[in-house]
Amino acid sequence: MIGQLIFGVLLIAGIILFYKNASKIYRNIRLGKSLDRSDRPSERLKVMLLVAFGQKKMFKKPIPAILHLFVYVGFCIINIEMLEIVIDGLFGTHRVLSFMGGFYDFLIFSFEILAFLVLMGCVVFAVRRNILKLKRLNQSELDNWPKTDANLILTAEILLMAAFLLMNAADYKLQQLGAAHYHAVGSFPISQYIASWLPDQVSTLIGIERGAWWFHIIGVLAFLNYLPISKHLHIILAFPNTYFSNLEPKGKFENMPSVTAEVQVMLDPSLPPPTGEPTRFGVKDVQDLTWKNLLDAYTCTECGRCTAACPANMTGKLLSPRKIMMDTRDRLTDVGLNIDKNGEFVDDGKSLLDTHISREEIWACTSCNACVEQCPVNINPLEIIIGLRQYAVMEESQAPASVNNMFSNLENNGAPWKYAQADRANWANQ
Amino acid sequence: MENELHIPTVAELLAKGESPDLLFWVGCAGSFDERAQRITKDICKILQHVGIKYAILGTEESCTGDPAKRAGNEFLFQMQAMMNIQVLDGYEIKKIVTACPHCFNTIKNEYPSLGGHYEVIHHTQLIQSLIDEGKLKPADGNEFKGKRITYHDPCYLGRANDVYEAPRKALEVLDADLVELKRCKSNGLCCGAGGAQMFKEPEKGNKDVNVERIEDVIESKASIVAAACPFCMTMLRDGVKVKDKEQEIQVLDIAEITVKANKI
Numbered sequence: 168m169i170g171q172l173i174f175g176v177l178l179i180a181g182i183i184l185f186y187k188n189a190s191k192i193y194r195n196i197r198l199g200k201s202l203d204r205s206d207r208p209s210e211r212l213k214v215m216l217l218v219a220f221g222q223k224k225m226f227k228k229p230i231p232a233i234l235h236l237f238v239y240v241g242f243c244i245i246n247i248e249m250l251e252i253v254i255d256g257l258f259g260t261h262r263v264l265s266f267m268g269g270f271y272d273f274l275i276f277s278f279e280i281l282a283f284l285v286l287m288g289c290v291v292f293a294v295r296r297n298i299l300k301l302k303r304l305n306q307s308e309l310d311n312w313p314k315t316d317a318n319l320i321l322t323a324e325i326l327l328m329a330a331f332l333l334m335n336a337a338d339y340k341l342q343q344l345g346a347a348h349y350h351a352v353g354s355f356p357i358s359q360y361i362a363s364w365l366p367d368q369v370s371t372l373i374g375i376e377r378g379a380w381w382f383h384i385i386g387v388l389a390f391l392n393y394l395p396i397s398k399h400l401h402i403i404l405a406f407p408n409t410y411f412s413n414l415e416p417k418g419k420f421e422n423m424p425s426v427t428a429e430v431q432v433m434l435d436p437s438l439p440p441p442t443g444e445p446t447r448f449g450v451k452d453v454q455d456l457t458w459k460n461l462l463d464a465y466t467c468t469e470c471g472r473c474t475a476a477c478p479a480n481m482t483g484k485l486l487s488p489r490k491i492m493m494d495t496r497d498r499l500t501d502v503g504l505n506i507d508k509n510g511e512f513v514d515d516g517k518s519l520l521d522t523h524i525s526r527e528e529i530w531a532c533t534s535c536n537a538c539v540e541q542c543p544v545n546i547n548p549l550e551i552i553i554g555l556r557q558y559a560v561m562e563e564s565q566a567p568a569s570v571n572n573m574f575s576n577l578e579n580n581g582a583p584w585k586y587a588q589a590d591r592a593n594w595a596n597q
Numbered sequence: 598m599e600n601e602l603h604i605p606t607v608a609e610l611l612a613k614g615e616s617p618d619l620l621f622w623v624g625c626a627g628s629f630d631e632r633a634q635r636i637t638k639d640i641c642k643i644l645q646h647v648g649i650k651y652a653i654l655g656t657e658e659s660c661t662g663d664p665a666k667r668a669g670n671e672f673l674f675q676m677q678a679m680m681n682i683q684v685l686d687g688y689e690i691k692k693i694v695t696a697c698p699h700c701f702n703t704i705k706n707e708y709p710s711l712g713g714h715y716e717v718i719h720h721t722q723l724i725q726s727l728i729d730e731g732k733l734k735p736a737d738g739n740e741f742k743g744k745r746i747t748y749h750d751p752c753y754l755g756r757a758n759d760v761y762e763a764p765r766k767a768l769e770v771l772d773a774d775l776v777e778l779k780r781c782k783s784n785g786l787c788c789g790a791g792g793a794q795m796f797k798e799p800e801k802g803n804k805d806v807n808v809e810r811i812e813d814v815i816e817s818k819a820s821i822v823a824a825a826c827p828f829c830m831t832m833l834r835d836g837v838k839v840k841d842k843e844q845e846i847q848v849l850d851i852a853e854i855t856v857k858a859n860k861i
Contacts, residue, residue, distance in 0.1 A: 227784070418757025419706035422678075423671045427711065430675040434683075449669065478787040478810075483803030531800040534667045534792030535752040540783050556669030570668050573796035577673055581659030582625040583796055592655035594627075594634040595604040595641075 174256035174384070181388035188395035192465060195503040199458035204411040211410045214545070219409040224543040228472070231295075234288040238324070241285035242402070245331070248278050252384055262338075265352035275353035279335060283357045286328040293321045303471035308490040313398065313469055320399045327386045334379035336361035337372045344369060401468035405544040408466040411459055412545040417536045420553060423448070449557025452518040453499045456551060463546040464495035473538035473548060479531040486531035488538035488548035494523035495551060520555050529555045530567055604641050606655035607688045617652035619644070620690045622704065624697035625660050626827030632834070633696075633827035636850040639861075640696055640720050643852060646861045647732045651694075657684050661703040668793035675711065678703075682713035692716045694723050696852070698753035698826045699791075705758070719754055721825050721851045725763040728770055735858035741771040746854075747778055747819035749810070749833060750785035751826035764825050767851045771858055778813045786810050788832035795828050811836030814846060821847045823854060 204211075217223045222239065225232040251264045265271045296304045296317060309317075336358035341349035343362075346369045355362070365372060394400050425448070428441035450456055473488035474480050480487050498519045506512050520529075532552045539547050559565045566574070573583045581588045610617055621644065627637040644651045662677030681704075685693075693715050695701040705717035727733040735741075746768055754760045761782045768775055780786040789799070789806025799805060811833060814822045824830045833848045855861075 416702075416706055416758050418702035418753050420666060422675065422707060422710050426671045426675050430672065430679055433676070434679055448671065476784070478789060478806045479800070479802070482799075482806050482809050484800045486800070527800055530797070531802075532792050533752070533787045533789060533794050533806065535787035536756040537752075537784075537787065540756050553667070553669060557671055558669075560669035561671060566668060566670075567797050569797040570793055573664060573668070573793065574670055574673055577660050577662070577665055577677065581677070582629060583660060583664050584625065584629055586629045588659065589656055591628045591658060592604075592606070592653065594629075594637060595653070595655070597634075 168259070171257060171259050177385065177388060178253065178256070181391060185391050185395070188392065191503060191507070192395055192400075194506075195499050196458050196461045196465065198454050198499070198502065199456050199461040200454075202457040202459055204459060207414060210414060211412070214412050214414070215406055215410040218412070218543070218545055219405040222543070224541070224545075227541065227543075231292075234291055237281070237284035237288040238292075241281035241288075241328075244281050245278050245285070247274065248331075249387065252380070256384060261348055262350075262352055265350070271352060272354040275335070276356055279332065279355055279357040282328045282331050286325055286332075289321045289324045289328070293318065293325075296321075303475040306471065306474060306487065306489075308487055308493055309469065309471075313493065316397050316399075317469070319393075320397065323386065323390050323393070327383060327390070330379045330383040330386065332358045332361060334376055334383060336365060337376035337379065340365050340367075341369065341372050341376060344372070346373070398467065398469045401466050401544060404462065404466040408462055409545050411462065413459075413547060417539055420550075423557075447558070448561035449559070450551065450554030451520050451558045451562070453495060453502055454512070455558070456495070456519075456554060460495065460547070460551055460554075461499055463548075464492050464499060466544055467492040467496065467546055468544075469493060470543065472541040472543065473546070476537040476541045478533055478535060478537065484527075484531040485525065486528045486552075488552075491524060491528070491548040491551050492546060495519060498523050520558060524555060526559065526565070528552075529559070530570075602638065602641060602645060605652045606657075607652040607690075608655065608657065610652050611688070615650075616689065617650055618692065619649050619651040620685070620688075620693045621651050621653050622661075622693050622695040622700050623653055623658060624695060624700045624827065626831075627696045628658070630827060630831070632830060636827065636830070636852050637696055639850070639852045639856040640694075642856050642861050643720075643724065643727070643733070643859075644694075646859070647727055654684065654688075659684075661700045663699040663703045664793045664796060666703070666707070667791065668796075674707075678708055678711050678713070682708060682711060685713060685715065690715060692718075694718050694720055696720050696827065698751040698757070699828070702753045702757050719760060719763070719825070721754070721764040721767060722760065724851060724855050725766040728766060733855060733859055735770055735772070736860045739771060739858040739860070741773045741821070741854065741858055743772070743774060744821055745774045745776055745817075745819045746771070746821045746823060747776050747814060747817045748781070748823045748825075748851075749778065749788065749814070749829055750782060751824070751829050752785070752787050752791050754825055755785050756783055764823065764851050767855055768823060771854070776817050776819055778817050780813055786813065788826075788829040790828035790832045795831070805836075805839075807832035807836040808839055811840055811842075811846075815840065815842065820845060821849055821854075823851055824848055825851050 222236060225235055254263045255261060295301050335355050339355045339359055340362040342351045425446050432438050432440055447455060469489055471489050477488050502512060505515055529552050534549060539549055576585050577583050580586055607617060623637050626633040659681055660677055662674035666674035693704060698719060701717055701719040748764055748768060787806060788810055822833060824833055830848060837843055837846050
């Protein structure tokens with residue numbers, strides 16, 4: 168009875184805490200500028216099903232894709248087991264779903280196989296990250312917290328799966344020994360081997376079974392509340408983020424409506440001048456980004472496929488599209504804490520541009536869209552880079568000298584080079 | 598053939614009370630860059646050869662604004678765009694072929710919301726449709742037969758607009774030994790010129806992007822690398838020079854290959 172009570176309190180506390188953290192993230196995302204992504208719902212659903220649910224873009228790299236598929240499918244399916252754990256915990260039952268008979272055996276059988284695959288997947292991931300030291304998993308933007316974050320996630324998953332299998336192993340052995348309360352149900356293809364290493368005393372076995380059970384459920388609740396401060400948040404946000412994907416061709420950059428109004432007046436002075444508050448051109452801080460850019464930042468799980476494909480990064484330039492996303496999230500987190508503390512945002516003398524992202528980074532981009540193409544959850548670092556350039560150019564006139572030359576050639580001669588417009592068709596007569 | 602080539606301007610046709618069925622948007626590189634001018638002329642040769650009634654804007658053409666937009670100068674971009682739209686609409690232009698993927702992308706994707714609505718194709722798409730219609734057919738024993746040829750996807754044609762098959766179609770009809778680069782199609786590697794990089798020095802790094810790319814070409818053992826963008830053309834040729842491979846590797850535009858193969 169006391170166990171049920173503790174379980175109930177923990178469950179409710181875990182859920183309330185998660186709700187609180189999640190609503191802060193939702194509020195932070197809404198600090199971004201508006202953007203309409205409510206059109207073409209069926210097309211959006213299709214993208215979400217293919218890219219997030221179906222993992223389509225992961226398969227550009229088959230080995231990590233298969234390992235990730237194990238972990239992903241395992242995670243989703245084993246969550247069905249969570250349902251039983253919650254019911255058992257609240258009502259003091261044991262394996263309440265076992266009334267399903269043969270089907271229950273099948274479920275437990277598949278959970279065990281999946282748990283084993285998740286465990287193996289995570290071990291291989293940890294080896295790739297820490298022993299084989301894959302380049303994209305060890306670049307400088309991952310120093311300190313991001314690496315720790317990654318290893319914490321892998322450790323948590325390995326421990327959770329180990330606890331799950333250990334619980335089943337003890338349960339299986341108790342069933343074999345005919346212990347009261349432990350009726351013979353389930354099929355244990357993996358844990359039956361672990362069972363042979365366990366002691367034979369019923370009381371010890373019950374201790375192990377209960378211990379593993381509590382560890383598993385407390386672990387899951389703790390993990391749920393770790394998500395909001397971790398890159399692992401992608402397990403939830405990958406779905407909305409792909410749903411709200413850009414459905415236009417990747418080469419199409421939005422035209423700024425505020426500029427259109429002004430240019431129209433410049434070309435036709437008879438038009439009335441644009442009214443309303445002058446807005447900032449481009450992106451200096453996270454509030455200048457759209458909510459989709461901010462959702463992108465929270466969705467990023469720092470896999471680095473974007474950076475590995477970036478022509479600037481692979482040739483030793485400072486730019487890393489992954490760092491652009493990480494910086495955006497870090498800055499947004501700071502802005503959120505600032506609002507929590509002051510009630511509204513109070514200028515802290517910092518900004519996304521310069522405090523986090525340097526000019527050298529934004530000017531190294533070739534706008535080739537490789538980062539956008541590679542992202543398994545349709546994040547767009549390029550939009551942020553172009554937004555930062557727009558601020559540097561239009562608000563500060565701070566472009567590299569050669570780019571400024573290109574602008575003045577374009578303005579004066581209608582070409583990026585210093586050739587006269589009148590000579591434009593000379594080639595046709597040569 | 599060269600001296601028989603007459604390139605009409607839209608203004609010239611209008612003076613005769615005519616209008617073109619297709620506007621050939623030459624682009625800045627195609628107009629001023631010597632290497633690209635040869636590609637421009639080859640596109641004109643193809644258009645004349647198949648009897649399409651086309652014209653260029655001549656001195657009335659101006660930069661689409663692409664480099665300004667990618668460099669963050671939205672004002673300059675929209676000024677260019679709106680002026681170009683005025684010229685195009687003044688001539689009631691409906692269909693445009695471009696020689697440059699950047700012009701193609703900008704007019705096709707970014708002009709509509711500023712009021713410029715046209716059917717826009719890239720010259721590789723035009724060549725593909727002419728091949729499909731049977732109007733272009735490589736001559737027997739064309740010089741590319743059996744040669745090892747590869748193709749470099751320009752970012753603004755490939756990833757930006759998902760045009761991967763049209764340029765390949767133009768190569769498939771050659772009866773050549775076609776080979777893909779290790780990074781191709783949606784995984785293609787940039788030449789290093791996009792996003793206004795063409796007009797500035799690269800940031801500090803340990804290598805130039807075009808050198809990284811030309812190493813893919815060298816690895817493919819192709820003797821010809823086909824391009825479809827004047828900026829890629831410049832970058833790839835520079836890469837070939839840096840690697841001292843000018844004797845082994847030729848960089849040719851899809852239009853040039855088509856003209857040679859068809860003996861136009």
